[in-house]
Amino acid sequence: MTDVRTETPSAELIAEREILAPEPGFREAFSRVVLDRPSTQIAFVVVIIFILVAVLAPLIAPYDPLRQSMLRINQTPTAQHWLGTDQFGRDVLSRLIHGSRKSLIFGLLSPVFAAFFGTILGVAAGYFGGIVDRVISRIIDMLMAFPELLLAILIAAALGGSFWNIVVVLTVAFTPGFARVARASTLSVKQEPYVEAAIAAGVSTPHIIIRHIIPNISAPIVVLMALWSASSIRIEATLSFLGIGTRPPNPSWGNIIRDGLNSMFATQWPIFAGGLAITIVVLAISIIGDSVRDHLDPETNQ
């Protein structure tokens, strides 16, 4: 009878293997995501342009976006005002340029926060199980029972429309989704031999979570972040359109459209300009999100 002895690898050995294991470089991954398809290249350029516009808004906006002029109410495009003016005589182009800051900041900030909190909750639920899982899962279920937009409207109506309130609103709206995905992925990864090995080797729980769980569940989280950046821009625009998002007179693409509705028989440009900006950015971010997903999870693409 052969004596079969299974040798449990030591923690040092596991760490050594991790160091030796080749990881795809950022540049390689980036070029594969962005450069593989022309559509993604275009989307990437579009997003970069919008980010530049947002960053350089004070320099490139032709007018103060808040400056009113009662002599120039509801003008159609002219050489002085390329997208015309709104009902207070404010320059629509300048408001659109400054509005991009709000939309992009919310679009990027809220999914990052939501991913952070959602991953913590999801990993805790998935890894520890038991009562922790039950409590977190029920809270997530409760929050997910509300559509994101409805939840956002409820919170925005309760808290008001300041900058951080909207960030909180969108973060709370998106966190359950991240938590659900993180939990499911953690449950799956937890069964992997390398995690079991790490547990058997006596590696500390925080070390296992940070070194083994999170890196291996990051793919769907990153995909969600990319996809929900687009949703975040959309929801912020919706809240501002409904009058509970960005607080007037500060511009955001949503409230530019809202203001435009009451002037639509004089000039349609605020509606079209705001709508077009939202459409283009949401489309570009969605295309990038799809590419990231295809790269991280090729099976979905097949």
Add this chain to the structure above:
Amino acid sequence: MITRRTLLGTAVAASAAGLFAPRLRAAIPDTLRFASAAGGPRRLDPNQTTQGSDNWAVVQVFEYLARPPDGNFGITPNDFEPWLAESWTTSDDAKTWVFTLRRGVQFHRGYGEMTAADVVRTFVRARDEGVNTANYSNLAEIIESGPYEVTIRLHNPDPMFLSSTVTARHVMVISKKAEEDLGEAFLTEAVGTGPYELERFDTERGIFLRRHVDYWGEPAIISNIECLYIADTTARTLALMSGDVDMAEGVRQPGWVPQIQNQKPDLLFDMTVPGSFNTLFFNMEKDPLQNILVRKAIMHGINKQEIVDALQPMSRMVYTLNPPNYPTGFALEDLPEDLRYEYDPDEAKKMLADAGFANGLTIQVNTSQREDYSTQHLIIQEQLRQIGVNIDLTIMDHSAYHATNRQNLNTLNINSSSLPPVPLYVFNDYAVSTANMTADGKGGANYSHYGVAMPGVDNLLAEMLQSTTFDDYVAKGREVELQIQRDLPMGGLPTLSYLVVRNPRIDLGYEVQGGYAYWRFCKAKIVA
């Protein structure tokens, strides 16, 4: 010829119609459809209406004892014509008024002839039970002095009794018997004597009226009136443009009238002048608005002419609390120079510096989503930014806005109200100490705490109320007006006409010049 602009506008309108418009219908023959800016009807009882839009139906169903000419307020006592009362007399001290009633006036739905008992009940309930009992507190006794005669005795003289009391909607005559029979249902099924009677009160869609066939006077020309409720401004505008409604409440924001005129030049615009009083209150319980230099700086920082220009053709200039064409109002040249508070940003900055705010200041302000409020606050916000006053503006639902005002949570709130040319109303509502707003929400509309946070005009008002002639009353009222201007607890902003857009197929039968924010349809006819 269809231009690109027209095509674009129509495309946007069509898309918006799909989003917002309620069930659209073509114009119905012999029916006038009116759309007001509210979510739905609340009440039809004239003494219980709490929503301005409901008055459009109320004024068709109920009538006054005496009335001003259609399309205007009455200013002097001679401006009123007999209506449900055939005639009236007043005592020398203006404290006793005797009304002789018209005979043969029939209530709707078979509730019989109007008698003195109905009129007495109407005035008693306005004084004791209505939603605005404060305005009827001067009524001491209401006596049935004959089957068709009513005697009213007042606590204080009131030479303007017809405009201050008799033509206020709470004393539109109701059927006493119907009130007893219907109980709570009277709130929505009230019975009056007017040229139209209630056909259906639909809490979702509106109030539907039909011609009163036993009407005592000239019968109404159009058979049916539909008072519809479309709160969303875009939907209301589209309903009007599509011909689904014949008349609609306009949108009081910059550029709205010109764009509608451009899009559909044949539409008609009926406007009341002066329309709504807009008053800016300084909450003198909030820092730093106790400081009169700050209040004066703010008034000097507001360019009223710019507000008037922005809201043309609806807006008119105001220099004191009452508009210039009202009895106690002032024209600019009649005011002492130091009480004019003309637009002067340099003077405003100097005053702020003297008050210790050389680097500017920030004030938290709430405003309403309703376009006339938010427009004025947004314009003022931008104007005050130029003098270093940063208004941190929170825009909220209209009801929430008024609730926060009533809870002492606002600082620079605007109040808009359509008031008759009765000086007592605006002083009693806004300036007297007994109307002081309290944080428990039980106070009045004196949002400045005038007369409480600082001495006010209570004594001057008491003197005004002892006047027995119209001229004396007005002279005392002008003194009150000047004192308020000196103390500056509040300031008048430009007035804003109440605006209704009308399809040219409807001829109202008279011209709207002033009056309350609702008018009668009994002379209206369909001309196309």
